[in-house]
Amino acid sequence: xxxxxxxxxxxxxxxxxxxxxxxxxxxxxxxxxxxxxxxxxxxxxxxxxxxxxxxxxxxxxxxxxxxxxxxxxxxxxxxxxxxxxxxxxxxxxxxxxxxxxxxxxxxxxxxxxxxxxxxxxxxxxxxxxxxxxxxxxxxxxxxxxxxxxxxxxxxxxxxxxxxxxxxxxxxxxxxxxxxxxxxxxxxxxxxxxxxxxxxxxxxxxxxxxxxxxxxxxxxxxxxxxxxxxxxxxxxxxxxxxxxxxxxxxxxxxx
Amino acid sequence: xxxxxxxxxxxxxxxxxxxxxxxxxxxxxxxxxxxxxxxxxxxxxxxxxxxxxxxxxxxxxxxxxxxxxxxxxxxxxxxxxxxxxxxxxxxxxxxxxxxxxxxxxxxxxxxxxxxxxxxxxxxxxxxxxxxxxxxxxxxxxxxxxxxxxxxxxxxxxxxxxxxxxxxxxxxxxxxxxxxxxxxxxxxxxxxxxxxxxxxxxxxxxxxxxxxxxxxxxxxxxxxxxxxxxxxxxxxxxxxxxxxxxxxxxxxxxxxxxxxxxxxxxxxxxxxxxxxxxxxxxxxxxxxxxxxxxxxxxxxxxxxxxxx
Numbered sequence: 001x002x003x004x005x006x007x008x009x010x011x012x013x014x015x016x017x018x019x020x021x022x023x024x025x026x027x028x029x030x031x032x033x034x035x036x037x038x039x040x041x042x043x044x045x046x047x048x049x050x051x052x053x054x055x056x057x058x059x060x061x062x063x064x065x066x067x068x069x070x071x072x073x074x075x076x077x078x079x080x081x082x083x084x085x086x087x088x089x090x091x092x093x094x095x096x097x098x099x100x101x102x103x104x105x106x107x108x109x110x111x112x113x114x115x116x117x118x119x120x121x122x123x124x125x126x127x128x129x130x131x132x133x134x135x136x137x138x139x140x141x142x143x144x145x146x147x148x149x150x151x152x153x154x155x156x157x158x159x160x161x162x163x164x165x166x167x168x169x170x171x172x173x174x175x176x177x178x179x180x181x182x183x184x185x186x187x188x189x190x191x192x193x194x195x196x197x198x199x200x201x202x203x204x205x206x207x208x209x210x211x212x213x214x215x216x217x218x219x220x221x222x223x224x225x226x227x228x229x230x231x232x233x234x235x236x237x238x239x240x241x242x243x244x245x246x247x248x249x250x251x252x253x254x
Numbered sequence: 255x256x257x258x259x260x261x262x263x264x265x266x267x268x269x270x271x272x273x274x275x276x277x278x279x280x281x282x283x284x285x286x287x288x289x290x291x292x293x294x295x296x297x298x299x300x301x302x303x304x305x306x307x308x309x310x311x312x313x314x315x316x317x318x319x320x321x322x323x324x325x326x327x328x329x330x331x332x333x334x335x336x337x338x339x340x341x342x343x344x345x346x347x348x349x350x351x352x353x354x355x356x357x358x359x360x361x362x363x364x365x366x367x368x369x370x371x372x373x374x375x376x377x378x379x380x381x382x383x384x385x386x387x388x389x390x391x392x393x394x395x396x397x398x399x400x401x402x403x404x405x406x407x408x409x410x411x412x413x414x415x416x417x418x419x420x421x422x423x424x425x426x427x428x429x430x431x432x433x434x435x436x437x438x439x440x441x442x443x444x445x446x447x448x449x450x451x452x453x454x455x456x457x458x459x460x461x462x463x464x465x466x467x468x469x470x471x472x473x474x475x476x477x478x479x480x481x482x483x484x485x486x487x488x489x490x491x492x493x494x495x496x497x498x499x500x501x502x503x504x505x506x507x508x509x510x511x512x513x514x515x516x517x518x519x520x521x522x523x524x525x526x527x528x529x530x531x532x533x534x535x536x537x538x539x540x541x542x543x544x545x546x547x548x549x550x551x552x553x554x555x556x557x558x559x560x561x
Binding site: 001002004042047048049050051052093217218219220221223224225226227228229230231232236237 | 276277278279283284286287299305307308310311312313314316317318319320321323325328471520522523524525526527
C-alpha cells in the first residue's frame with residue numbers, strides 16, 4: 001500500500017563531499033520494502049526544485065521505524081536534502097515501483113556503479129535469506145567512489161574496479177577479470193549508470209545468464225500518472241516508475 | 255452546509271474541483287491516495303483513435319516553479335479505453351470526461367462517435383491544443399478557421415456537453431474563444447500548456463527529445479488567470495479554468511476571474527492528495543467569508559474601486 005507520510009530526520013551521515021545517507025523515522029511501522037522499491041521525496045519548496053526526487057530505498061528497520069536513503073548529490077534537490085536538519089519533517093511517498101526478483105539457491109553476481117549501490121544491500125539481504133551465494137562487483141571513477149565495502153562484505157565476496165586504478169582492478173566494471181569466467185553465475189543483478197548496465201547486459205545476454213537492471217529515468221510523479229519516465233521495451237513504452245524500475249535486460253530496447 | 259455544486263452547461267459537478275487530462279491518468283493511479291468519489295470530475299488522459307507510443311524519452315524537464323513535458327499523447331487508443339479501462343472507472347461517483355484528440359478532423363469525429371455510444375459519459379473535452387504532437391493537436395487550436403472546422407464537425411456528431419480546450423499559444427485568446435463558441439462549444443477549458451524549451455548549458459543539448467514541450471505549474475498561473483478573465487468577458491459559455499493551481503486560494507482566484515469549475519493539473523504529481531485538500535480548502539474559505547454557494551464566486555472579482 002502506497003503511503004504519503006511526514007517523516008522526521010534522524011540524521012544525515014556524510015560518506016564524502018557528495019555522498020551521504022539520509023535516515024528518517026517513519027510515523028508508523030514502515031510499509032514492507034523490497035529491494036528496488038523507491039520513494040518520492042519532497043524537498044522543501046524552492047522555485048528551482050519543484051518536483052519530488054525519486055530515490056531508491058537503501059535500508060529499512062521495521063522494529064525501530066527507520067527508513068534510509070543512500071544519496072549522491074547530482075543536482076540542487078539532492079544538495080538541499082543534505083542540509084536537512086535533525087527532527088525536520090520530510091514528506092515521502094512510498095513504497096513505489098517493482099523490485100528485484102532474487103533467485104533461491106543461486107550464485108548471484110551483483111554489480112553496482114556509483115550511487116547505483118543504493119538498492120543493493122537490501123537485495124543482498126534478500127538473496128541471503130533465499131540461500132544464494134553472492135559476489136559483489138562495485139565500480140567507480142576513483143577509490144572515494146567506493147562506499148560501504150564492509151557492509152557488503154558481510155554478505156559475500158566484494159570485487160572492485162576504479163577507472164584510475166586507485167582501488168581494486170583498474171578500468172570499468174566490465175573490464176574486471178571476473179568476466180573471464182562468469183558461467184558459474186546463475187543470475188546478474190545490476191544498478192548504476194545506463195552505459196554500465198548496457199555493457200553488463202550485453203555480457204549477460206551473450207552468456208545466457210538472466211540479468212535484471214534497475215533504471216533511474218527522470219520522472220515527475222513516480223506513480224504512473226505523468227508518463228514522463230518511459231523506457232522503450234519490446235512491448236512498447238513502459239513507465240519506469242510503475243512497470244520498473246527493475247527490468248529483465250532482454251525486455252529493453254536500448 | 256455550504257453549497258459546492260456548480261453547473262457547466264448541462265453538466266452538474268458536485269464541486270468545482272476536477273483533475274486535468276494528462277496529469278491524473280485514468281483516476282485509478284490515485285485510488286490508493288484519495289477518495290475519487292469526492293471529486294467534481296476526472297478529465298482522463300488524452301485519447302486518440304489508435305494506439306500511440308508518444309515521444310521518445312526524455313519527455314520532461316523541471317523548470318523554475320513548473321515543468322516542461324513532451325509526452326505526446328501516449329495512450330492505447332479509444333477502443334482499449336472503452337473496453338478495458340472505462341468499465342472499471344465508471345463505478346466512481348464522479349463525472350468521467352474523456353479528452354479527445356486527433357491528427358485529422360476525421361479522427362476527432364471517429365473518437366467522439368465511439369464515446370457518444372457510452373450512456374454514462376456526459377461530456378467530452380475536445381483537445382485542440384496539445385503542443386507535443388506533429389500532426390493535429392495545437393495546430394487546430396491556433397487559427398480560427400481550423401478551430402471552427404473541428405469544433406463544428408464534432409458538434410454535428412455529439413449531442414451532449416462539448417468542452418473545447420484552448421491553447422494559450424495564440425495572439426488573441428478571445429478571438430479563438432469566440433470562434434469555438436460560435437461553432438457550437440458548450441464550454442471552454444483553458445489553458446493548455448505554454449510552448450517552452452530548455453537547454454542543458456553543460457552538454458549544450460536540448461533536454462527534451464522533441465526540443466520543445468509544454469510548460470505547466472505555478473509558473474504559468476498569472477498567464478492563465480489573465481486569459482480566463484479575458485475569455486470570461488468575451489463569451490457567454492461557462493469556463494473551466496486551469497494553469498498552475500496548487501491550492502484552494504489559487505482555485506478561488508480562477509473562479510473570481512470567471513471559471514465555473516477548475517482543473518488541478520501538475521500539482522497532482524507533487525501531492526496526489528491535493529485535489530481533496532482543495533475541496534476542503536474551498537469549504538473553509540466559504541465559511542470564513544460567509545459564502546453560501548460557491549457559484550457566487552464565478553467572475554466575482556471586485557473591480558468597483560478601480561473605476
